[in-house]
Amino acid sequence: MKAIVGVKRVIDYAQRIRVKADKTGVETVGVKMSMNPFDEIAVEEALRLKEKGHVKEVVAVTMGPQQNQQILLNAMAMGADRGIHVLTDAPLEPIHVAKLFKKIAETEKPDLFILGKQAIDDDSNQTGQMLAGLLNWPQATNISKVEVEGGKLKITREIDGGLQNLESSLPAVLTADLRLNEPRFATLPNIMKAKKKPTDKKTPEELGVDVNPRIQTIKVDEPPVRQAGKKVETVEELLEGLKKLGVI
Amino acid sequence: MMYRALSQRTFSAPIQKNRRGYSTLVLGEHDNSQLLPSTLSAVTAAKQLGKEVNILLAGSFKDAGAISKQAAAIAGVNRVLVANNAQYEHATPESVSPLLKKCQDKVKATHIIAPSTASGKNILPRTAALLDVSAISDVMKIQSEDTFVRPIYAGNALSTVKSNDPIKVLTIRTTAFDKCADNGGSAEIEDIDGDASEIHTKWISEDTKKSARPELTAANVVVSGGRGLKSSENFKLIEELADELNGAVGASRAAVDAGYVSNDLQVGQTGKIVAPQLYIAVGISGAIQHLAGMKDSKVIVSINKDTEAPIAQVADLILTKDLFEAVPQLTKAIKDSRGK
Numbered sequence: 192m193k194a195i196v197g198v199k200r201v202i203d204y205a206q207r208i209r210v211k212a213d214k215t216g217v218e219t220v221g222v223k224m225s226m227n228p229f230d231e232i233a234v235e236e237a238l239r240l241k242e243k244g245h246v247k248e249v250v251a252v253t254m255g256p257q258q259n260q261q262i263l264l265n266a267m268a269m270g271a272d273r274g275i276h277v278l279t280d281a282p283l284e285p286i287h288v289a290k291l292f293k294k295i296a297e298t299e300k301p302d303l304f305i306l307g308k309q310a311i312d313d314d315s316n317q318t319g320q321m322l323a324g325l326l327n328w329p330q331a332t333n334i335s336k337v338e339v340e341g342g343k344l345k346i347t348r349e350i351d352g353g354l355q356n357l358e359s360s361l362p363a364v365l366t367a368d369l370r371l372n373e374p375r376f377a378t379l380p381n382i383m384k385a386k387k388k389p390t391d392k393k394t395p396e397e398l399g400v401d402v403n404p405r406i407q408t409i410k411v412d413e414p415p416v417r418q419a420g421k422k423v424e425t426v427e428e429l430l431e432g433l434k435k436l437g438v439i
Numbered sequence: 440m441m442y443r444a445l446s447q448r449t450f451s452a453p454i455q456k457n458r459r460g461y462s463t464l465v466l467g468e469h470d471n472s473q474l475l476p477s478t479l480s481a482v483t484a485a486k487q488l489g490k491e492v493n494i495l496l497a498g499s500f501k502d503a504g505a506i507s508k509q510a511a512a513i514a515g516v517n518r519v520l521v522a523n524n525a526q527y528e529h530a531t532p533e534s535v536s537p538l539l540k541k542c543q544d545k546v547k548a549t550h551i552i553a554p555s556t557a558s559g560k561n562i563l564p565r566t567a568a569l570l571d572v573s574a575i576s577d578v579m580k581i582q583s584e585d586t587f588v589r590p591i592y593a594g595n596a597l598s599t600v601k602s603n604d605p606i607k608v609l610t611i612r613t614t615a616f617d618k619c620a621d622n623g624g625s626a627e628i629e630d631i632d633g634d635a636s637e638i639h640t641k642w643i644s645e646d647t648k649k650s651a652r653p654e655l656t657a658a659n660v661v662v663s664g665g666r667g668l669k670s671s672e673n674f675k676l677i678e679e680l681a682d683e684l685n686g687a688v689g690a691s692r693a694a695v696d697a698g699y700v701s702n703d704l705q706v707g708q709t710g711k712i713v714a715p716q717l718y719i720a721v722g723i724s725g726a727i728q729h730l731a732g733m734k735d736s737k738v739i740v741s742i743n744k745d746t747e748a749p750i751a752q753v754a755d756l757i758l759t760k761d762l763f764e765a766v767p768q769l770t771k772a773i774k775d776s777r778g779k
Contacts, residue, residue, distance in 0.1 A: 202592070204728075207595075207727075208592045208593075208595040208596055210596050217591075217592060217596055284573050285564065285573070285574070286567065286568065286571075286572070286573045286574070289568055308709075311592070311593065311708070312591065312592060313591055314576065314577065314590065314591055314592070314593065314708070315564075315574070315576045316560050316564070316576055317564035317567070317574050317576060318564075319564075320532060320560075320561065320562075320563075320564035320565040320568070321564045321565065321567060321568035321574075322568070323532070323533075323565060323568075324532075324536060324564070324565035324566070324567075324568035324569050325568050327638055328638065329533055329638055329639060329640045330532055330533070330561075330565065330640070331640055332560070332561050333557065333561075335702075345643075346640070349557070349702060349703075350557045350558070350645070350647075350703075351556055351557045351558070351656075351703060351711075352645070352647030352648060352703055353645065353646045353647035353648050353701060353703045354645070354646045354647075355642070355644075355645045355646075356642075356643040356644045356645070356646075357640045357641060357642060357643060358640065358641040358643055359640040359641070360639075363640075368709070369692075369709055370696075370702060404603075405572065405573040405602065405603055405604050406573050406575065406600050406601070406602050406603070406604075407600065407601045407603065408598055408599070408600055409586065409599040409600065409601055410598075410599050411591070411596050411597070411598050411599075412596065412597045412598075412599070413596065413597075414590070414594060414595065414596065414597055414734075417734070417739075417752075417753050417755075418755070420739075420741075420751060420752075420753075420754040420755045420756060420757050421755065421756055421757070422757045422758075422759065423756055423757065423758050424758075425758075425760075426758070426760075426765055426768040426769050426772055427772065428758075429740065429742075429756055429758045429769065430769065430772050430773065430776065432755075432756045433717070433738070433740070433756065436738050436755065436756075438660075438716050438717040438737065438738045439684070439717070439773065439776075
């Protein structure tokens with residue numbers, strides 16, 4: 192099998208977000224960027240499937256500006272065999288990314304896409320589902336377990352009430368939830384090796400995908416600030432406070 | 440100049456009420472026997488658009504009559520489309536998305552809305568792709584028929600977005616829209632057939648927790664425990680307090696990862712989003728990912744012995760005390776005050 196993993200470059204999850212003064216977005220200049228945490232889990236799972244002998248090749252794909260190359264190198268340092276970088280400065284929406292993945296699928300012919308369940312910047316949780324729809328492949332989102340058995344996938348998904356078990360034929364699109372695995376760290380020798388792994392560069396134009404925005408951001412605001420809370424010393428005081436606020 | 444001409448052209452027309460051929464389509468959530476409260480929130484959002492409201496019920500119903508009557512009785516709904524077929528039993532996106540597309544075409548819906556639940560998030564983006572439009576997730580506010588407010592960066596920023604697509608596909612945050620009245624309506628009911636999909640995941644089984652407590656996202660009171668609880672057994676302190684307040688039990692990711700409780704109780708960016716009247720955080724430090732799931736609660740209480748915990752920045756009442764002492768005291772004090 193060939194597996195494609197999608198990796199997005201986002202503001203590091205531990206960074207404090209600052210909304211720009213002109214409200215056009217959030218500050219990204221001089222802010223630490225990393226691979227989307229759910230994508231790290233996706234890469235890890237593809238590598239584990241390779242280590243179990245189910246997957247022969249893991250191809251990491253990123254889409255975005257030149258700086259995304261770093262994220263691709265991270266994925267290859269973790270163990271991905273090669274990279275594809277769709278180079279564009281255009282802000283991409285999930286529908287664009289899904290269409291670009293579909294074009295890549297036409298030439299790469301993967302058996303499996305593993306993406307993160309959502310990116311922690313736009314919090315959309317859409318790309319995997321859209322890609323599966325465009326390809327007319329089965330989808331399994333928010334997966335916490337996957338096994339290959341007799342040419343089929345046995346999948347556990349996280350749903351609102353608990354867990355759901357599915358079986359899927361191949362090819363398929365999977366999106367990784369937090370509990371799927373613990374991603375490995377890239378070791379220094381592997382980081383050195385990653386620099387020698389090949390990366391294909393493409394553009395949305397070459398792939399024939401229109402990436403004109405469908406959605407326009409009017410403004411980005413800070414969320415309303417909550418009033419400073421009151422410190423209480425005893426349980427009695429707490430109860431009194433709750434009664435005063437009318438919630439008990 | 441160019442920009443001005445363009446912006447005028449795309450400027451949205453005033454919302455016209457019940458204009459023929461322009462309607463919303465709500466994907467109703469249910470458990471195959473009755474509607475779930477999330478559907479009522481989605482209908483509220485749909486009604487704000489001022490268009491005809493249609494509900495699609497796709498499932499494998501033993502009593503399709505009963506559930507469709509339930510949907511038809513919701514105030515302000517014009518039409519209920521019922522697809523009753525074994526292939527919709529588990530609401531797989533592979534089967535429901537093509538059906539939604541078909542219904543969109545039938546009722547000429549300009550807006551497709553589903554609650555932003557695990558199921559809604561699974562199905563709607565696939566539908567959007569079939570319609571070749573962008574989707575907008577987790578809408579908190581509808582400003583006009585094409586302009587919506589949604590959280591980004593784990594709720595640390597709010598983005599106002601305008602969709603230029605002909606069909607708007609939205610999932611709505613249920614805690615941001617009140618449940619509409621489930622009576623007083625008299626919608627038409629119509630059966631609809633879908634085309635059987637060849638491409639499918641096959642549902643094998645489900646392991647869901649049945650609880651006597653209110654559902655986490657719908658509860659008026661949520662009591663959540665974090666790493667500070669130290670063990671699964673100690674979570675009974677949380678349960679006792681929740682029961683005294685007729686509330687739901689929640690947890691932080693740390694508590695879930697430590698195996699104290701199952702992951703469907705997780706509140707946060709990657710778990711459930713809640714906005715109850717009262718949220719009591721016990722032994723929770725308040726990482727931004729957790730705050731994203733609960734900071735819209737009306738009143739937030741923190742019980743934590745660590746005075747530096749970031750949860751204090753959003754809490755209305757902060758009790759700095761050992762939870763093993765404070766929580767049983769609070770449970771007892773509430774019980775006693777009720778008794779009086």
